[in-house]
Amino acid sequence: MPSRDFDHVLVAAGVEVPYRRQAPRESTGDLLARAFGAALAQSGFSIRDIDGLGVASFTLAPDHAIDLAWRLGLSPRWCMDDCHGGASAINLLQHAIRAIQHGDANVVALVSGDRFEPADFRQLIEHYNLTTRTWLRPLKNGGPNSLFAMLTQRHAKRHDLARRDYGALCVAQRAWAALNPNAVYQTPLRIEDYLAAPIVAEPLGRFDCVPVVCGANAVIVARSDLVRKAANVRVRALKCQYNADHQAGDGLQTSLATLAADLWQQAGAMPDDMDMVSVYDDYPVMTLVQLADLGFAPDGDLRALIARIGSRALPVNTSGGQLSVGQAGAAGGMHGLVEAITQLRGDAGERQVANARLAVVSGYGMVEYRYGMCANAVVLESAQRGVQ
Known part of the structure; x- marks a missing residue:
């Protein structure tokens, strides 16, 4: 039988802003915001429901997760920057699940992405x-x-x-x-x-x-009793x-x-x-x-x-x-x-x-x-x- 360690938590959305070789008119923050918006639409949650934010990005600097939260209009109770590269998504997911289980947040958005120029x-x-x-x-x-x-x-x-x-x-x-x-x-x-x-x-x-491209992804994790879509x-x-x-x-x-x-x-x-x-x-x-x-x-x-x-x-x-x-x-x-x-x-x-x-x-x-x-x-x- 599977473990019950993850009961009461669901992944309510998983989206990707289509990757492109170049994104001259968008910043890394723009790409992350697009992914966040698409994840909200897929999940059925509103921006007011999001009380947790995790971010992984190499090129968002000098901004961090809290700067992005402000730009997205969020006032999160849980906020996390991740620096684990190819292991970042699952690392963020682990921490988001624990945050929800322990009452630190109810609906967490995890976003990752970068816009690159050669430099x-x-x-x-x-x-x-x-x-x-x-x-x-x-x-x-x-x-x-x-x-x-x-x-x-x-x-x-x-x-x-x-x-x-x-x-x-x-x-x-x-x-x-x-x-x-x-x-x-x-x-x-x-x-x-x-x-x-x-x-x-x-x-x-x-x-x-x-190949190096530009783009972003987002996942929303939430307390299962709050999830509206099937x-x-x-x-x-x-x-x-x-x-x-x-x-x-x-x-x-x-x-x-x-x-x-x-x-x-x-x-x-x-x-x-x-x-x-x-x-x-x-x-x-x-x-x-x-x-x-x-x-x-x-x-x-x-x-x-x-x-x-x-x-x-x-x-x-x-x-x-x-x-x-x-x-x-x-x-x-x-x-x-x-x-x-x-x-x-x-x-x-x-x-x-x-x-x-x-x-x-x-x-x-x-x-x-x-x-x-x-x-x-x-x-x-x-x-x-x-x-x-």
Whole structure:
């Protein structure tokens, strides 16, 4: 049986401001406000109902969550800034749920997003943290591509994989993106196109590296007795683990491996029970690493796992993922969460997974010197199709 840890809380909305390569007429604050408004419309709550706000953004600075609350006309009882990058959405969700359970807020809006110009992105990758600024920037390493290129080399050697194997993931996700009208990159991708693309950092080619875009996402979490609309989602399990290896590991395992057993026990479900999966996909290798850590390749056969993804026997990153939709800065951490919510609400249109009832979403991010320090995961259930 699933844990009752998350009773009396529902996810009442999950939306995305369509990502774009450029957003010249909008600021980061504008994008976050648009996402907030769309989430209100989907949830049925009014602005007067919102008494909690959580924000994740790299480019909102020098403003913070409280500045955005003022601009949105909110007077929240609970307010939070998050700095966990690709793990930000699930981290915010965890804290929002606890705030509601303990009476600190009743209806919480979580927003994430960024607007980038070239100078903004360069500032981010060169000053991501003190370690990056002090030790990596002088090397002119070009940001995370080189780090994840080395990780991909190590991963390929350990599992006897070739570029074509990683490319199959990109091709599969692009096929999902072709069904998503909001995906930035919808043109069908063939394995021949993938293999012919320019190399960015051996063995990573153009289609292995997440494209930078502008956009925002929002989620609304509320006390279940206050939710007015029917198409909602409940949380069955949520686990976070940060800094598990203190940057001493080889990067081929995330903290998800540490928390997976507890996650599935709390959920009262197993990987094979999931109808769809969203994992943080800044590079194809990280899709495979996270899926393996969560237990989707119990025998270690990653080629078989790739074949399941390619055949849609295992629907993974059904929006097209960040590799095809784009990474809108901190919104990347919420993109997969919103896609899972959309699927479980039955609102995914042509890409809808039939009778989707259970989904697992992972977050990953915050590279220090070598690899991501943060990983978390949440198991979600359709409130309509789940066990009442």
